[in-house]
Amino acid sequence: MPHRVSVIATVLNEAESIELLLASLLKQTRRPDEVVIVDGGSADDTLTRIERFGRATDLPVRALSLPGCNISQGRNLAIAASSGSLIAATDAGVRLEDDWLEHLLAPFAGDDAPDAVGGFFVADPRSTFELALGAATLPAVEEVDPASFYPSSRSIAFRREVWQAVGGYPEWLDYCEDLLFDFALLDAGYTLGFAPQALARFRPRPTLRAFFQQYYRYARGDGKADFWGYRHLIRYATYLVLLPSLLVLSAWHSPLWLVALSAGAISMMYIPVRRLFAHPVISSMRERLVALCWLPIISCTGDVAKMLGYPVGVWWRWHHAPDGDWPRRHI
Numbered sequence: 001m002p003h004r005v006s007v008i009a010t011v012l013n014e015a016e017s018i019e020l021l022l023a024s025l026l027k028q029t030r031r032p033d034e035v036v037i038v039d040g041g042s043a044d045d046t047l048t049r050i051e052r053f054g055r056a057t058d059l060p061v062r063a064l065s066l067p068g069c070n071i072s073q074g075r076n077l078a079i080a081a082s083s084g085s086l087i088a089a090t091d092a093g094v095r096l097e098d099d100w101l102e103h104l105l106a107p108f109a110g111d112d113a114p115d116a117v118g119g120f121f122v123a124d125p126r127s128t129f130e131l132a133l134g135a136a137t138l139p140a141v142e143e144v145d146p147a148s149f150y151p152s153s154r155s156i157a158f159r160r161e162v163w164q165a166v167g168g169y170p171e172w173l174d175y176c177e178d179l180l181f182d183f184a185l186l187d188a189g190y191t192l193g194f195a196p197q198a199l200a201r202f203r204p205r206p207t208l209r210a211f212f213q214q215y216y217r218y219a220r221g222d223g224k225a226d227f228w229g230y231r232h233l234i235r236y237a238t239y240l241v242l243l244p245s246l247l248v249l250s251a252w253h254s255p256l257w258l259v260a261l262s263a264g265a266i267s268m269m270y271i272p273v274r275r276l277f278a279h280p281v282i283s284s285m286r287e288r289l290v291a292l293c294w295l296p297i298i299s300c301t302g303d304v305a306k307m308l309g310y311p312v313g314v315w316w317r318w319h320h321a322p323d324g325d326w327p328r329r330h331i
Contacts, residue, residue, distance in 0.1 A: 005105065005157075006084030007032040010074030014092035015044040017203075022053045022061060024095050030102040034060045036082045038074035041067030072169035072177040075153065079163055087163060091154040095124055095201045103198035104157045115190035116158035118151025118182075119198030120144070126203060128287050132294035133204040133211060135276040137302065143271075146194035153178035155200040162190050172322050175221030183327030208301055215305035222306075223313020224321070226328040232310045235303055269295055 007025060011018060025035055039047050050063040066077055079087050088104055090096065100119065107117045120141055123134025153169075156178070166184040169177050185192065205211040222228050272295050276288070 003086045003105070003108065004033045004084045005030075005086045005088060005101070006079070006082035007035045007088045007090065007101070008037070008075060008078035008082060009035075009090050009092060010038045010040060010069075010071050010078065011042065011046050011050075011092040012040040013042045013044050013046060015042070015046045015049055017093045018046050018049050019053060020095050021090070021092060022050065022057075022059060024098070024100075025061075026057055026059045027098045028096070028101045029099045030105060032060070032088065032101060033084060034062065034082060036062050036064065036078040038064045038066055038069065038078045040069045040071075040074055041065070070171065070174045070177075072171045072173060076168040076171065079160070079168070085160050086157055087160055088157040089153045089155075090200060091202065093202050094121075094154055097199040097201070100155070100198050100200060103195045104155070107193040107195060108157070108159075114193035115162045116151070116156060116185055117193040117195050117198075118149060119155030119157075119200060120196045121152055121155050121200045121202060124201035124203050127206065128290045129208070129294055130204040130206060131279060131287075132272075132276065132291040133298055135279065135291070136272045136295055136298040137204070138275075140275055140278070141196045144194075144196070146196075149192075149194055150179055150182045151192065151194075153181065154202060155198055158185070165190075170225075170326065173221060173225055175217045176225055176227060177221070179227065180225050180327060187327045208297070211298065212301050212305045215302045216309035219306035219309030220313035220316070223310045223315075224317050225313075225326070226317060232306065235307060239303065239307065265296070268299065272299070 009021070014021075022035075025032060037050055039050075047063050047065060050061060053059065054061040054063075062081075064077060064081060066074060069077070075089060086105065086108060088101060104117055104119045107114055121138070122141075123130065123138055125131040125134050162185060166181070166188055168181075170180050170184075173180055182192070205214050219232070222232065273292065276291055276295070
């Protein structure tokens with residue numbers, strides 16, 4: 001008997017992008033049986049656009065309003081209000097490939113079917129800055145080890161009973177909630193599959209300020225959930241100890257230390273540069289050079305945002321973390 005499939009998403013002030021997501025769902029080669037979207041209290045006409053799209057097409061979309069909810073609360077409400085035995089999650093601001101849902105569901109039909117399947121996501125840039133930001137922050141599919149890939153909830157499907165068994169998305173966590181959900185599945189013994197052809201294309205943040213805010217919040221979420229502590233310590237050591245030490249040594253001992261500093265910076269930029277040069281949408285050498293100039297600025301901005309956000313999250317965890325254990329990652 002075929003599974004009934006519900007696609008869920010949360011939105012907040014997504015009037016400019018929501019119809020792009022809905023149109024891509026309408027074109028799916030395997031159409032969802034229903035689409036349930038929770039609005040967190042939009043001040044624009046996001047809800048009106050969703051309802052209007054549903055009336056104008058045969059997409060079975062339903063919108064619910066829960067002002068003030070965070071992403072986890074919105075996802076849990078959308079899943080609870082849906083009826084599918086399989087749940088596929090995505091996000092606003094996303095454009096799904098026409099065969100996204102078909103590829104995402106395919107592993108569930110096998111004899112050794114997983115409990116959840118992660119799709120992949122790539123940048124959908126609209127400017128040179130966004131092109132550079134995608135290259136700096138998003139892995140290419142060939143860089144991914146499926147055994148250690150943690151799906152983003154902009155492209156994931158899972159069985160309803162799995163969501164119920166782990167208690168749903170963590171409503172006390174406002175960012176990195178999808179990572180904690182992944183870790184909860186794995187710690188409970190459930191299996192994760194990988195469907196790299198299930199592509200969600202999303203637009204990177206359009207400005208450096210918006211990117212800074214995004215990574216500040218991500219790092220704050222890491223601190224709240226006790227994720228990746230060693231990685232953050234390495235970043236502090238690099239910027240607050242290693243970098244100043246090399247600058248002092250080059251000034252007072254030998255300028256050759258600047259060579260070591262330059263070599264380290266070049267090695268850090270190698271992978272983003274390789275991604276950038278492989279990107280098919282670059283139209284000119286000028287655009288390529290402008291994007292290259294953005295890469296170190298983006299890298300440093302992201303690191304500073306993380307160094308500022310992480311201790312804020314740790315402070316919150318010390319004072320507000322919920323009782324009991326939850327999955328942590330310290331590497």
